[in-house]
Amino acid sequence: MWFGVLLLLGVPPASFGADEQELAIAIRAQSDFERVELPPAPQLQDTARCTQSQAALLSVAPRAEMALIHFRKGYCTLAGATITGNAADFGEAASEFEKAIEAWPDRATRNSKESLPEPVSSGLRILAPVARLKARTGAADWDRARQAISAAIQPSACPSNIMPANLCELLLQTGRQWLGWMAFERDDLYEAAKDLSGMPETAWFHWIAGRQAFVDRKYKDAAAQYGEAVNLWTRARMDQSLVARLAPQPEMAVTLGDLGAAQILSGDPGAAIGNLDASIKADSERAQTIYLRARAKELTGQTEQALADYSLASRTAFAQAQDLASGEAHLYRGILMYRRKDYPHAEDEFSSALNFDISATLRPDASAWRHMAAVAGGACGASRGYLEESLGRVSPYFPKDEARKVAATCPLTSGPAGSSSGLR
Numbered sequence: 001m002w003f004g005v006l007l008l009l010g011v012p013p014a015s016f017g018a019d020e021q022e023l024a025i026a027i028r029a030q031s032d033f034e035r036v037e038l039p040p041a042p043q044l045q046d047t048a049r050c051t052q053s054q055a056a057l058l059s060v061a062p063r064a065e066m067a068l069i070h071f072r073k074g075y076c077t078l079a080g081a082t083i084t085g086n087a088a089d090f091g092e093a094a095s096e097f098e099k100a101i102e103a104w105p106d107r108a109t110r111n112s113k114e115s116l117p118e119p120v121s122s123g124l125r126i127l128a129p130v131a132r133l134k135a136r137t138g139a140a141d142w143d144r145a146r147q148a149i150s151a152a153i154q155p156s157a158c159p160s161n162i163m164p165a166n167l168c169e170l171l172l173q174t175g176r177q178w179l180g181w182m183a184f185e186r187d188d189l190y191e192a193a194k195d196l197s198g199m200p201e202t203a204w205f206h207w208i209a210g211r212q213a214f215v216d217r218k219y220k221d222a223a224a225q226y227g228e229a230v231n232l233w234t235r236a237r238m239d240q241s242l243v244a245r246l247a248p249q250p251e252m253a254v255t256l257g258d259l260g261a262a263q264i265l266s267g268d269p270g271a272a273i274g275n276l277d278a279s280i281k282a283d284s285e286r287a288q289t290i291y292l293r294a295r296a297k298e299l300t301g302q303t304e305q306a307l308a309d310y311s312l313a314s315r316t317a318f319a320q321a322q323d324l325a326s327g328e329a330h331l332y333r334g335i336l337m338y339r340r341k342d343y344p345h346a347e348d349e350f351s352s353a354l355n356f357d358i359s360a361t362l363r364p365d366a367s368a369w370r371h372m373a374a375v376a377g378g379a380c381g382a383s384r385g386y387l388e389e390s391l392g393r394v395s396p397y398f399p400k401d402e403a404r405k406v407a408a409t410c411p412l413t414s415g416p417a418g419s420s421s422g423l424r
Contacts (some may be wrong), residue, residue, distance in 0.1 A: 006168055013100035023225050025057050025060060026060075028056075029056065029057040031311030032046070032052075033050050033190045035049070035050065036050045036079050038078050038297045040159075040240065040241050041241065042420055044080055044083050044084065047079045047080035047083070050072070051080065053290075054073035054212045055073060058073070063103070063106045064106055065102040067100045067101075067106065068100070068107075069192075070096045070100035070134055071096070071098040072162075074092075074099075074100060074127065074131070075093075075127075075211060076098040077096060078131055078246075082132050082134075082242060082245035087134075087135045090135035090136075093127075093131045094129075094135065097124060098368050101120055101124060107119065116285055118159065118161050119276070120159055121157065121159060121161065121165060121168055122152040122156040122157050122168055122171070123158065123168035123171040123172070124390035125148065125151070126149055126174065129149050129178075129199045130174060130331040132177060133248075139185070143391075146179060146182055149178060152172075153172060167298045173284070174243055174246050174247055176195055177201060177248055180192045180196040182332075182368075183210070184204070187210050189211055189215065192208070196208055204276070206228040207223045207226065210225030210226040210229060211223075214262055219262055219267075219288075222265075222266070223259065224261040226255075226262050227259060228274030229250075230256065230275075233249075233250055233252070236395055242244050248285075251287070252279075253286060254286075255279075256276070256282065256376065257275075257288075258276040259272075259275045259291070260273070260274075260279060260289070260292055261397075265396050269295075269299040269300050270296075270300055273300070276292055276293040282327065287314075287317035287328060288313070288328070290312050291309070291313040292397070294306045294308075294312075294332075303339075310333075310336040310339065311336050314329045314333040316331075319330060321329060325356050325357060326356060326357070327354065327357050327359075327363075328359070330353035330366075331353040331362060331366045331369070334347075334348075334350040337377070338369065338372070343374075343376050344373075345376055347373040350367075350370035353370075354367060354370065361395060364393035364395065364397050365394050365398050368394045368398055368400055370392060370397075371386045371387035372403050372407075374386075375387055376406050380410035380411050381410075381411075384411075387407050388400075389407075
């Protein structure tokens with residue numbers, strides 16, 4: 001009876017002794033693995049039981065079966081880790097997959113008549129580095145993961161010797177998504193697009209296309225691609241399968257904020273407000289997102305609500321700063337003062353923004369706002385010239401049209417050396 005069962009499990013009868021206890025361990029391990037492998041979304045208690053039974057089987061299994069059992073132990077550990085998000089469990093799963101790969105040559109002893117060794121499944125070779133990435137090992141380990149995934153994909157092999165071929169193919173797609181994600185994190189959009197080429201069904205494909213469009217200042221295209229990516233990620237939340245959970249996940253607060261930003265620049269601030277609301281709900285400590293919502297509200301004529309958000313953005317930035325030294329916070333408070341037509345205090349705030357630590361992307365805006373406050377407060381001449389000169393460096397969120405109107409009301413009597421009297 002036991003031999004017949006083992007044959008059904010794919011384990012040669014000679015692999016285990018005649019001891020009924022060992023046979024029972026093997027059968028229990030197989031049954032527990034199927035409870036994890038077969039359901040679309042296994043239960044956490046089943047993943048734990050499976051991990052334990054595979055560990056028990058390892059203690060009695062012959063060397064020829066070690067690779068298969070290490071794979072199954074890793075698979076069950078990984079399934080549990082995708083439910084709990086425990087980084088240590090992801091690391092343990094990766095170790096089991098690596099042990100399976102290391103033990104792979106011993107499978108040749110199962111059939112000495114085989115002239116060629118069984119190829120290692122690309123799915124198995126991808127699972128190990130992906131589990132490491134899910135363990136959040138940090139950018140220092142990305143290069144090793146990238147090399148391992150790239151080697152598994154080119155050339156790929158999906159024999160059904162350890163997992164179904166369709167699962168292997170899905171893991172190959174997951175590996176490609178991780179390659180694209182790592183390139184994106186390195187800000188290498190060309191490489192990311194290359195890694196994801198031919199995968200238009202994935203959210204990352206659309207997100208990378210959107211980021212490239214944004215860089216090219218094609219903001220409507222960027223908003224459309226970002227929107228499609230967000231829709232795909234939203235629908236993917238309903239997919240609880242192991243492979244779906246293994247794909248690289250976006251930080252939705254950042255993602256929704258970027259979508260809202262693109263919508264502002266594409267001329268749809270009304271739609272932007274909804275996505276920025278969702279971004280702030282997901283992470284209320286991102287001052288720049290609150291600032292963008294203020295800008296969107298201002299563009300839709302919600303003046304008082306915009307002022308409230310400028311104030312909130314400033315307070316949030318101060319709360320995140322050390323010793324209340326935040327150029328970003330002073331910038332947002334300066335905009336609040338400017339909108340209240342308190343130009344002297346606004347100019348002081350913008351000067352403080354430039355004197356404190358402020359990101360390189362915000363510094364040109366702070367400088368332009370300072371000059372605009374000076375011009376709006378009546379300091380014409382040189383201030384207008386400085387304002388004109390600064391407009392060539394501001395971010396796309398700066399109100400350049402408004403700055404031009406402010407400058408046009410102020411006579412140009414003198415300006416900075418080399419500045420042009422024409423607006424840019």
